[in-house]
Amino acid sequence: MKKTLTFIVVLTLLFAHAAYAKTDGYIYSDPVANTYAGRAEASQLISNLRFTDMPADISSQDAIVRSGVLNMIKGYEPQYRPNAAVTKEEALAFVLRTVGLENAAQASGVALQATLPADSPLLTVWSVGYMRQARTMGLITAAQYTEAVTPDPSTLDPAVSFVRTAPATREELAGWLAGALQYVQPNIFSTTATQQSIYGYSDWKNIAADKINAVENLSRNHIMTDSGTGSFRPKASVTRLETALILRNMDRLHYDFVGLEKKTGVVAGLRDEQYSETSSGQLWGMIYVRTSNGTVDVLQNSRNASSSPQDGAADAVTLRNGTVAGLASLQEGDQIEYLVEPSTGTVWYVLVTGGLSNQTLRGRLQIINLTDGTITITDENEKPYTFPMAQGLYGTETDGSGYLMAANQKRPTATLPLGSLYDVTLVNNIVTSVTYVGEPELIPETRGIVTENNPDMGYITILDGNGREITKNYNTGSLRVQKTEYYDMRDTLGSIHSLFPDFYYNPRETDMRAIEPGDIVSFRTDPADSGRVISISASTNYTTRYGRIREFRTNGDVSTMLMQFENGGTAWFTVAGGIMISKGGRPVPTAEVQPGDWARLLVNQAVVAPGQMLESVKEITLEGDGHYISTIVKGKLVGFNPIQNKINLQDAQRLTESGWSGYRQIEQFDIAGQNIEYYYDGQPVTLSYVKTYLSHTDASVYLALENNYAGEKIRMVTFRSSRDELLKADTVLTADGNGGFNLLSNAEAIATDAGTIVRRNGRLVDGRQIIAPDYAVVSLNGLNTAAVVDITPAPATAGVMIARGRIYSVDQGRSFKVQSMSLFGGQSWSYTPIQREFSIDNNTLFMTAAGLTAIDEFIDYTDASVMDKVYNIVIDGGRAARVIDSPYVTQAVRGTIYAIDGNTVSLKDVYTYNTRNGRWSLISNRNATGTVTVPSHAVLVDRNQVVGTNALKVGQQIKVMTDTLPENITSGLSVTGYIILVER
């Protein structure tokens, strides 16, 4: 229980204070260079140094407290008695202490005392060691020493003798101090060529000749001066305050002798931390100081958590606004001078010298010196200023390159533009932030995203970078508008046009009607009327979305489209007329978009107001057959290979135009893809369900395989528990738009469900996309429920025009004429005695039984002349797509393909056509098979297209046109097919 409580206390304290660290953002994050703890004796010192007769001026106060802290001059509690005179022995002791010879003096005294008899009165003289040391150092003469150590000084005449208890004069002190300093450091004062300082004193002539140098040296170094009075008063007695001031003036000179260090800085953060190792717990006050060279020092004082924070075990004397207290009296922003003892890591004394100064300067950046941690800027007069930077503001990367922090981001110093304007924020002359300003702005522009544009009313509303709504007017006629469309290359001439307006064409030039919500614009306003836009530059701001088109309905010029994205989410889009739709790299009409297509949309996601988004389609790119269902398989599930993402099917058969075929006893399919749908009797199930309950079911499983570039992958798996029944390919008579439909030859209504595989022109769709008069192969499973509906274009061959004509003339490489021709009518030819011309080009195929010939060989001269020869011509409008040298075909054979081997196609159920009686007859009741040889120049027609000779598939019913039939038609009939029509 107790522990929890303590924990809460820590947190509270830690963060309550931290919130104030506003002046220096890096104070807690910069590395701490030094930590100095308070001293145990501080609390006693603090109470001792609270004198009642403290002078009013700060420097005197500081001198007194400081000398107290340094243990130089003690007070007479509760008084200090600043004006009391200092005796000679006190003055000598003071001098020796200031130069760090206190210990030597003490030792000298002890050494002397050891030689003295036990009753020697000298044993009671406290200063005897100091005198002895002073004599050793030559500060006093041997004679003076003898007088000084007289046990009872009152027996001596102060006028002629060296009376140790008599007041010391100022020049005496000067002589001793200068002498002591030179003793410990012979070259401490540079040789004085001219004596100048003392001439400022009106009474300089009163200074004893042997003290002149000493006074000069101390005076010049501001250690001992006239205190602004104009006279040195060499013979006057030294006061206690004066000695304290001398010590203060000695400053670093003294600190060096005693191993102290004076530092300056700013209190930039205060934090308390608590440790509870014992039941009492210890609270540490942490004072974060930004030192004058940019580093961070921490001063810490300990307090007992349970007692008043004012007193504590370790602290430092702190003088703040005339009050002597502990470190806890420091406040953030205090400029401080502090004495520390590096050898012990302790802080002795802190003087608050002033408050926080905070200013921002604008100047041109000249130098960033990472070694020294300084930054140099110049003002408008090119006067340089160099400031130290807070440590967290800069640093060095692993590769040695430097960076500055700006807005919490690292900015490589090498890339900072030198000579540009920056705002430099100084907190007590330490740079805490550097902000790039750049050069003066010449033409102000406003930037934002358009939420509304009304060219008719002539106003535009944008949201600027801060989310503010800005509305401006414009005059459509006198406005300059430029816009970068999404398809524009980024190398259009752009602003060059502003400089050279006569340039003949600017692709970005447009008018305000081209600006739409969601665009990013940057505009300039009329200098005379800031509410009116005079020029505007815009760019689109589109994003892409990718998914499957679930529904696509066109109504007049506008289409609506339901998209399903990869994450399963759906969204309706309106597709305006004129939107670019492309497929295979070419623009296609809207009618080309079919449900089940996958597409990449270019979408304008316009945030028209905070929290309100308008999405509009800008471009549709239809995918090729990458997501088409290439294969539909039926079989029985026999198992999974989970690690390889495979599913094994037994008795696998593929759906062909004539039903299930291509039996394989066991076959493996890939379920690696994402978003595979699993169904059981029309209900969606998970893969885990399938693995657990359907792995070895007797149910039929139907797979829809996607034509993935990396191999066929399963897209949909549907289990059905009934028997499969395949219906003949037929035309859809009616469809209810909700998945139900009727076939022409089948009275029963057929239902579809979510698990029905519906393939419409290769694309996976749902049952609602079945419409009359689709031509479909349906496989039922369950009572009038379709497991598979495969919709393809109805077989038809009438769309392909084949003619046979006699060449009349050839315009080489361009066209040829036939003097008459017959048109192929599906089985017979109809003659038209009309001359006709067909153009030819490099894509026209000139075919013979031997292969292709070149267009250059189709000529009407030389031995190779084609004049009067007869050709079959596949007509493509006014153009000849193929010119084929093949026989005149009048005999017809019909059959269903059961095997294909190279260019030999085996047919079953073979009928031949009797041209005489116009009847088809089965060639054999027992074995009505035959073979068709397909030469390379045969014309194959399937679904109104001329297809390749290898496009025939098992299961197709074809009609074969050939030139002759044998007299006796029997099983094993063999013909050559010159024109082959796929009938179903």
Place this chain on the structure above:
Amino acid sequence: MKNSLKYVVVFVLASLWFIGIKAVPASAQIGDIGFFGGISEGRRLPRTTEQLLVQSARSNRNSTTTLNYTELVFLGGRPVRFDGLIDITVNGGVTEGTTSGTFTANYRVYPGTGATGTVTINRTANFTVSYRVEGSQVIYNYDIVKTNWRETIQTPDATFTLVSRQSSYGISVIEDRTPGVNYYRGDLSGRLVYTGGNNGNTTVDQTGSFYGYDCAWSSTETHRMDVSIMTDDWGLQYQIRPSVTVNKVLQYTWNEPTAISFEGNYKEVTQNITGLKYDIMIRPNFMWDEPLNGTANLTSVNTFEQLPAPDLTFLKGNAAEDDIRKLFAMQVLTGETQYYQPTQAITRGQFMTALAKAIKLPIEDTTAATGRTTTRRQPVTAYLFTDVDSTRPEYPYIMAIRNAGIAYGRDDGMFYFDYPIERQEAFVAMVRALGLTQLGLNPTPATAFADDAKVAAWAKREVAVAQSLGLIAPDAGGNIYPTRNITKGEAAALLNSLIEYMRNNLVSDYAEQIVNIIR
């Protein structure tokens, strides 16, 4: 006593080098299907165990990788398939701390022993790769070494031999390294002249671009190359789009025995998806009977690895159970499971640590050198958040997060490590982890959410990106509650969605959507 000790530690850290850290420059697997329109199994992702062994010290490749290779040869006017091997030897890579340099990348395509195909390719193509580093980006220029550029292709139609003197090939790649993903795009353009066709020289002009990325959960490279083949007699133009992908998916299996100490566990399955698609635009007349498009693919065998089975029995029935289980299995969450209570708030420190692990952000090793980690340790940065004690185990992750620019702490220099994270802070961190901040408007004035006013100005851009990427979605009222805190359960779901994005959505963007669409 404890107090002084603490300061000794801080002092030591502070006196180490003051250094910023860049993402570890693992030379991405650029060009691991070659640049010739073929496909190899390419790509690999280290298994988690391997990653733990090697830590972040992914060194430059310096060895030869031999991969199955398939290429369609169109030189005779129609596509014929070659199946063989490709040796890829990369000597060197981008050396850390340098701003420019060179290394070599050598490709050798050959049938391999026991090859039976009717098509053979013997090709040696060595590149000198010079690179330069510009901030987070690296530019690579591949220059072919002409002196040993050799190619002989045998097809049923003819044998073609490259005339290297008349041929040229250039590739230039730009790679951008973000905390979680290295993205790159390259362009290639070359002219290859062959002798041995039926009539004079055969000239092949190929120009294209390729895109790829590399992250902890998937890696993809896809080319789109337009090729025209010209002979004196005929011409052929086609576009070929080869692609190679590897990604890691999780599979859970329940144990069959009842008396087993854990109910089941996840396996991590690494699967390759390799294939190409081509579309013929113009073809010689004599090929009129050939299909105009087609695909080729290489099947590869998935590798897999068991993942630990954390004890999450205390979560049974919780909505976040599976998310948390996955994260523990993937070591995104570590330690004892019962400290991860799904209803409790997640702190900034906890979320950022998990995020760093989720994107496998390389961290600095602050521990003593052991084993293989000695090779490339970086000194501890001196950038300290005062409230993130360097002795905390999460410390290196927070430093990595900070150095990667995913989160910077707040203005007063503290990280607020142990404070609950706000939803918007998490969203921003996720988008920055993906390196996709640039998809958002700068600045973004407003987002599409009903409570847009509550989204902090610094978060709007990334929040808009997260919405457009589908990483976040509003509730029925259109709100995303940007300033609310996140439970540990929600955090698990968020991190899983980020991993899902890296595992699947990126693949679709870089593979399927390029391969399936002709441009």
